[in-house]
Amino acid sequence: MIPPNPVPQIALGLFFIFVLVLILPFKVRVVEENLEPFFLIMGVVAVTISGLWSEELVIEALKEPVWLPNTPVPVGIFQVVLIFGILIYKFSDRIYGAILGLVRRIGMRAFVFFIILFLGLFSSVISVIVTAVILSEIALALPLDWKRKVEFVVVACFAVGLGAVLTPVGEPLSTIAVSKLRGEPYHAGFLFLFKLLGAYVIPGVVALALYGAYRVSGGAGEIEIPEYSETLRAVVLRAVRVYVFVSALILLGTGLSPLAVWYFKRLPPEILYWLNTISAILDNATLVAVEIEPSMSLLQIKSALIGLLISGGMLVPGNIPNIVSAGRLGIRMKEWAKVGVPIGLVMLLIYFAVICLEVHFVGW
Numbered sequence: 001m002i003p004p005n006p007v008p009q010i011a012l013g014l015f016f017i018f019v020l021v022l023i024l025p026f027k028v029r030v031v032e033e034n035l036e037p038f039f040l041i042m043g044v045v046a047v048t049i050s051g052l053w054s055e056e057l058v059i060e061a062l063k064e065p066v067w068l069p070n071t072p073v074p075v076g077i078f079q080v081v082l083i084f085g086i087l088i089y090k091f092s093d094r095i096y097g098a099i100l101g102l103v104r105r106i107g108m109r110a111f112v113f114f115i116i117l118f119l120g121l122f123s124s125v126i127s128v129i130v131t132a133v134i135l136s137e138i139a140l141a142l143p144l145d146w147k148r149k150v151e152f153v154v155v156a157c158f159a160v161g162l163g164a165v166l167t168p169v170g171e172p173l174s175t176i177a178v179s180k181l182r183g184e185p186y187h188a189g190f191l192f193l194f195k196l197l198g199a200y201v202i203p204g205v206v207a208l209a210l211y212g213a214y215r216v217s218g219g220a221g222e223i224e225i226p227e228y229s230e231t232l233r234a235v236v237l238r239a240v241r242v243y244v245f246v247s248a249l250i251l252l253g254t255g256l257s258p259l260a261v262w263y264f265k266r267l268p269p270e271i272l273y274w275l276n277t278i279s280a281i282l283d284n285a286t287l288v289a290v291e292i293e294p295s296m297s298l299l300q301i302k303s304a305l306i307g308l309l310i311s312g313g314m315l316v317p318g319n320i321p322n323i324v325s326a327g328r329l330g331i332r333m334k335e336w337a338k339v340g341v342p343i344g345l346v347m348l349l350i351y352f353a354v355i356c357l358e359v360h361f362v363g364w
Contacts, residue, residue, distance in 0.1 A: 046255025120159030120205035124170035253286030276307035314344035
C-alpha cells in the first residue's frame with residue numbers, strides 16, 4: 001500500500017534508483033552488456049525501498065512474461081520469442097529468402113516503407129510481441145549496413161509502439177487503459193482508444209514509415225541470403241533474457257510507482273506530458289495504471305498516453321519491441337539512444353504543439 005503523502009526517505013531512495021537506471025547503462029560497459037540482471041537488481045531494490053513486496057507482485061513478475069493479462073491461455077512474450085526463434089533456426093534459408101525476394105521485386109525503399117507501415121498499423125491486431133519478433137528477423141535479413149539497420153529497427157519500433165495502442169489486444173498499456181476507463185463516464189470498449197488516438201497515431205505511423213524509407217537510402221548492399229549462425233542454445237538463452245527483462249521492468253515500475261503517485265498526479269497535464277518521458281526506461285503499463293483515471297478529461301488522457309507511447313521508443317527498456325529487437329540484433333543502449341532520443345524529442349515537440357492547439361480551441 002502506497003502512503004497517501006510523500007515519505008522523504010523513500011522518495012530520496014527511489015529517486016537515487018531512478019538516476020542509476022538512467023545513467024549507468026550509458027556510462028558502465030558491464031551494465032550495458034548485462035541490462036537484464038542490472039534492471040532485475042534495480043527492480044528488487046526499488047520494491048524493497050518502497051515496501052511494496054507482496055505475493056501478488058511476485059506472481060505477476062513471474063507470470064506475465066509467459067501469461068499476459070486477460071488471455072484465456074498461457075501466451076506471453078517468452079513463448080513467442082522462443083517458438084519464433086526455433087522456427088527461424090530450422091527454416092532460416094526459406095524465411096530470409098522470401099524476405100529478400102520481395103526486396104528484389106519492389107526495391108529497398110518501398111519494402112521498408114510498407115513493412116514499417118504494416119507492422120505499425122497491425123501491431124494492435126497481431127499483438128506487439130509477435131510484431132517485434134517478425135521485425136527482428138526482417139531486420140536481420142535486410143542487406144543494410146549496420147548504421148542503416150539500427151535506424152530501420154528503431155524507427156520501426158517507434159511505429160509499432162504507437163500503433164499497438166489502438167486496441168486492447170495490442171499491448172499491456174492499452175489493455176490497462178481500457179480496463180481503467182471501462183466504467184463511468186467513458187464506458188471504454190474495444191474501439192475506444194482507436195477513436196481517441198487514431199487521428200494522432202495513424203499519421204505518426206505513416207510519417208515514420210516515410211522517414212524510415214528515406215533513411216535506408218545508400219545503405220543497401222548486395223542482396224544475398226545472410227548466413228544464419230545462431231545455435232539452439234543461443235535461441236533459448238535469448239528467450240530467457242527477454243523473460244528476465246520483462247519481469248525486471250514489472251518490479252522496477254512497481255517499485256518506483258510511489259514517485260508517480262506522490263508527485264506526477266498533482267502536476268498540470270502539459271508538465272505531465274514531458275515527465276512521462278521516464279517511460280523510456282520504465283514499464284509504461286505501470287505508469288498508465290498509476291496515472292489514468294476516469295476523472296480525467298479525454299484531452300488529459302490523450303496527452304498522457306501519447307507522451308508515454310512516444311517516450312517508450314527512445315531507449316531499449318522503453319517497450320517490448322525495443323527489448324526483443326535490440327536483443328536479437330545485439331543493438332547496444334548507446335546505439336539505440338543515438339537514433340531513438342532525437343526522433344523521440346522531435347515527435348514529442350510536434351505532438352505537444354498539436355495538443356496545445358487542441359487545448360487552445362477545446363480546453364482541457
